[in-house]
Amino acid sequence: MSAAVPVHEGPLVIGVDSSTQSTKALVVDVATGAVVARGQAPHTVSGGAAGDGKESDPEQWWAALREALAQCEPYAPQAAAISIGGQQHGLVTLDRSGLPVRPALLWNDVRSAPQRDRLIGELGGFQAWAERTGSVPAPSFTVTKWAWLRENEPEAARATAAVRLPHDYLTERLTGQGVTDRGDASGTGWWASASEAYDEEILAHVGLSPDLLPRVLPHGAAAGTVQNLPDLPVAAGALVAAGTGDNMAAALGLGLRPGRPVLSLGTSGTVYAVSARRPADPTGVVAGFADARDAWLPLACTLNCTLAVDRIAGLLGRDREAVEQGGSTVLLPFLDGERTPDLPLASGLLYGLRHGTTPGQVLQAAYDGAVFALLTALDRVLDEDAAPDAPILLIGGGARGTAWRETVRRLSGRPVRVPSAGDLVALGAAAQAAGLLLGEDPAAVARGWATTEGPLYEPVQRDDAALHRIRQVMSGAQELLGRG
Ligand SMILES: Nc1ncnc2c1ncn2[C@@H]1O[C@H](COP(=O)(O)OP(=O)(O)O)[C@@H](O)[C@H]1O
Ligand SMILES: O=C(CO)[C@@H](O)[C@H](O)COP(=O)(O)O
Numbered sequence: 001m002s003a004a005v006p007v008h009e010g011p012l013v014i015g016v017d018s019s020t021q022s023t024k025a026l027v028v029d030v031a032t033g034a035v036v037a038r039g040q041a042p043h044t045v046s047g048g049a050a051g052d053g054k055e056s057d058p059e060q061w062w063a064a065l066r067e068a069l070a071q072c073e074p075y076a077p078q079a080a081a082i083s084i085g086g087q088q089h090g091l092v093t094l095d096r097s098g099l100p101v102r103p104a105l106l107w108n109d110v111r112s113a114p115q116r117d118r119l120i121g122e123l124g125g126f127q128a129w130a131e132r133t134g135s136v137p138a139p140s141f142t143v144t145k146w147a148w149l150r151e152n153e154p155e156a157a158r159a160t161a162a163v164r165l166p167h168d169y170l171t172e173r174l175t176g177q178g179v180t181d182r183g184d185a186s187g188t189g190w191w192a193s194a195s196e197a198y199d200e201e202i203l204a205h206v207g208l209s210p211d212l213l214p215r216v217l218p219h220g221a222a223a224g225t226v227q228n229l230p231d232l233p234v235a236a237g238a239l240v241a242a243g244t245g246d247n248m249a250a251a252l253g254l255g256l257r258p259g260r261p262v263l264s265l266g267t268s269g270t271v272y273a274v275s276a277r278r279p280a281d282p283t284g285v286v287a288g289f290a291d292a293r294d295a296w297l298p299l300a301c302t303l304n305c306t307l308a309v310d311r312i313a314g315l316l317g318r319d320r321e322a323v324e325q326g327g328s329t330v331l332l333p334f335l336d337g338e339r340t341p342d343l344p345l346a347s348g349l350l351y352g353l354r355h356g357t358t359p360g361q362v363l364q365a366a367y368d369g370a371v372f373a374l375l376t377a378l379d380r381v382l383d384e385d386a387a388p389d390a391p392i393l394l395i396g397g398g399a400r401g402t403a404w405r406e407t408v409r410r411l412s413g414r415p416v417r418v419p420s421a422g423d424l425v426a427l428g429a430a431a432q433a434a435g436l437l438l439g440e441d442p443a444a445v446a447r448g449w450a451t452t453e454g455p456l457y458e459p460v461q462r463d464d465a466a467l468h469r470i471r472q473v474m475s476g477a478q479e480l481l482g483r484g
Helices: 058-070 113-122 126-133 142-152 154-159 166-175 200-205 246-253 306-316 359-376 402-412 424-438 442-448 464-476 478-483
Strands: 012-018 022-029 035-042 081-086 092-094 162-164 179-181 215-217 222-225 239-241 262-265 269-272 287-290 296-302 330-332 349-351 392-395
Touching (some): 012 058, 012 166, 012 424, 022 058, 022 424, 035 058, 081 424, 166 222, 306 359, 359 464, 424 442
Antiparallel strands (some): 012 022, 022 035, 262 269
16 A cells, blocks of 8 residues: 555545556545555466466456455545446456356457457458447457357357456446446447447347347446445445446546547557547557547557566566667567557567677667557557647556656657656546546546646657667568467
């Protein structure tokens, strides 16, 4: 728990970030945005039966939520409202008694790549999918995971009486209500962004009844109230907001307006912006997500970000900050396959070693490789009229690292602002809970909390030579990277 603020002015709310590696919970003073208490508990990601997947037990998310909230006592039980932000896309399958049929298939599990390819072909191709759902599905998307489950574990699919996303699962444990929000629903692949409703044709195509899905709540609606849960340090009757996907929650937490790019460095790397225009990118680079309000959140996502670079630092036996500049090494850190670029079968690639190459330069090349794809998508997530010199808001666990920040500055040539408030996903969930409590726009609540304040790092000359090297290696190695 971080240093507690002993007095608070306003009512308290709880914001939760149930992400890939851990659950973080914040108790926040609605009047000021001050974090009164913080808790965190880890999750386990296993490799699936053959060691080639990414799965987590939803029961463990619930246990981690309880643990993180217990660390927030005595403040958590005083909260008047709570909201859950969660990792997007994960397929949670529940049986008739509400218990998980099997571990959840996570967003970074690429085993559904063949089903993804088939679904794109069977339902009209890239353009048709983009127009219909806002996105060309990646193997991250829930629809591809459901198709994988039906094909590979038909008994588990048959035993499924309800399908949830990670945040819906936790909201339902709190309230007993099977509900979700448009932000997280937009990452399933079975939510039509034009009509803002489940796409019954896609659902019929993958043999999933809409009756198994949560109801999509309108912006500002409550999911319900906290049930009487004796092991949970939250008061029965506290309001529960709809919750949302973790990227949508961070956008709320930053009070994001169109034209402000965000780069998030966590297990996933993401780059996104809010837009008033419904996105539909037929190349598949940009996912056309909805935000948690009534706008849109065009976003590009990589599978290999902080964990991949930390792994390479570990292989080199170096601290993650021990980078050195110079040399011409290129490292594509695709340890888990990759989503941006669309290379689900790829593995990591190291190119350009010389006698003079130092371990620190190889580590720097890993940072460059991880940041490259995100920056190439930056202009595509921003509206055309966005100011080209708007600072990048750098968030996520990696934003605390100097090597990450300096890599983003060097490869973007843009100013970078690092909000001093950490945990922006949890803070955004808290803003959603506060918005529900006050009947106000959650993004406006977050703006009142001044969550984007933090040091601004001036732009430096963009390192076009490094970008060119990476582009060259990427195109020269296409065949190798596509083959796995
Ligand atoms: N001081 C730091 N410097 C650089 N990276 C950090 C630092 N602290 C944490 N991280 C990175 O943050 C990552 C976790 O980020 P987080 O956004 O919490 O992930 P997720 O939301 O995917 O669970 C870790 O993989 C770690 O590499
Ligand atoms: O798949 C995506 C976005 O489309 C990821 O951003 C997940 O939402 C997981 O987020 P983290 O756990 O890395 O924060």
